[in-house]
Amino acid sequence: MPLLWAAGAACAHPGQEEAQLKAAFIYRFAQFTQWPPPPPGREFNYCVAGDRELQDALRVVAQKPMGQAAGRVLVLGSPAEAGPCHVLVLGFSGRQELQLWLDALADSPLLVVGASAEAFRAGAIIALVLEPNGMAFRINHSEAKRRGLMLSSQMLKLAREVK
Numbered sequence: 001m002p003l004l005w006a007a008g009a010a011c012a013h014p015g016q017e018e019a020q021l022k023a024a025f026i027y028r029f030a031q032f033t034q035w036p037p038p039p040p041g042r043e044f045n046y047c048v049a050g051d052r053e054l055q056d057a058l059r060v061v062a063q064k065p066m067g068q069a070a071g072r073v074l075v076l077g078s079p080a081e082a083g084p085c086h087v088l089v090l091g092f093s094g095r096q097e098l099q100l101w102l103d104a105l106a107d108s109p110l111l112v113v114g115a116s117a118e119a120f121r122a123g124a125i126i127a128l129v130l131e132p133n134g135m136a137f138r139i140n141h142s143e144a145k146r147r148g149l150m151l152s153s154q155m156l157k158l159a160r161e162v163k
Contacts, residue, residue, distance in 0.1 A: 015053050021135050022128050023057035026113055029126055029137075030066055030087050032155040033111050036148035044069035045084050049076045049101060051091020051115055058089065079104035087111045090119055098122040109148045120161075125149070129160065136160040 026046065044066035048055045055075055062071030074085065079101050082088055088105065092098050093116040102112065102123045113119075113126045120127030120138045125147070127138045138161040144151050156162050 016057070018130065018135075019051070019053035019057040020060070022054055022115055023061045025128055025135060025137060026058065026087060026089060027061040027064065029111060029113060029155065032152040033144075034150040035086060035111075036109050042069055043084075044071050044086055045074055046071065046087045046089065047074045047076050047082055047085035048089045048091060050097075051089075054089060054091050054115060082108065082110065085110055087113060089113045089115060090124060091115045093118050095122055098124070107147075111144075111149055131160075138162070 030044070030046070044062075046058050046062050048058055055073065059073045062073045064071060074081070076082060076085075076088075082105055085108075088101075088110045090098055090101055090112065092101075095118055098114065098119055099122050105112070111126070112124045113128065114122070114124035115128050117127060117129045117138075120129075120140065123140065123143060125140050125144045129136050129138060137159055139151065139156060139159040141151060141156065141162050
């Protein structure tokens with residue numbers, strides 16, 4: 001199954017197109033991740049902090065089921081609200097804000113995806129990076145394993161960088 005996904009937004013403005021593309025990647029990342037027991041139940045929760053356009057784009061992709069579970073998007077205002085999350089998307093680019101969230105949720109089995117290169121340096125498991133030729137992603141595989149997540153080898157092969 002290809003990880004790349006066409007944005008399919010002919011009439012969207014550039015910021016919306018980027019958000020739609022990031023949301024499509026995040027949906028695929030979730031498909032290629034296994035969580036420690038217990039597995040996600042009847043609901044699969046994508047949680048987003050920051051980045052309003054990405055929140056809206058994730059609501060569209062979350063309408064597709066994740067396995068047997070229905071997708072749902074939760075908008076978070078603080079790390080304390082992340083309890084029901086499976087995927088946490090941090091839409092911040094400031095290191096201090098990213099570090100606050102990552103430190104607070106360091107022991108949670110969350111697939112933490114950052115929407116900026118700074119997120120990778122701060123310790124997110126996956127960081128989406130906009131490059132001149134398109135979207136790429138970097139994976140912190142050690143962090144994923146530490147959180148008990150298993151990432152597929154297909155996803156690891158397609159990453160721009162794996163550490």
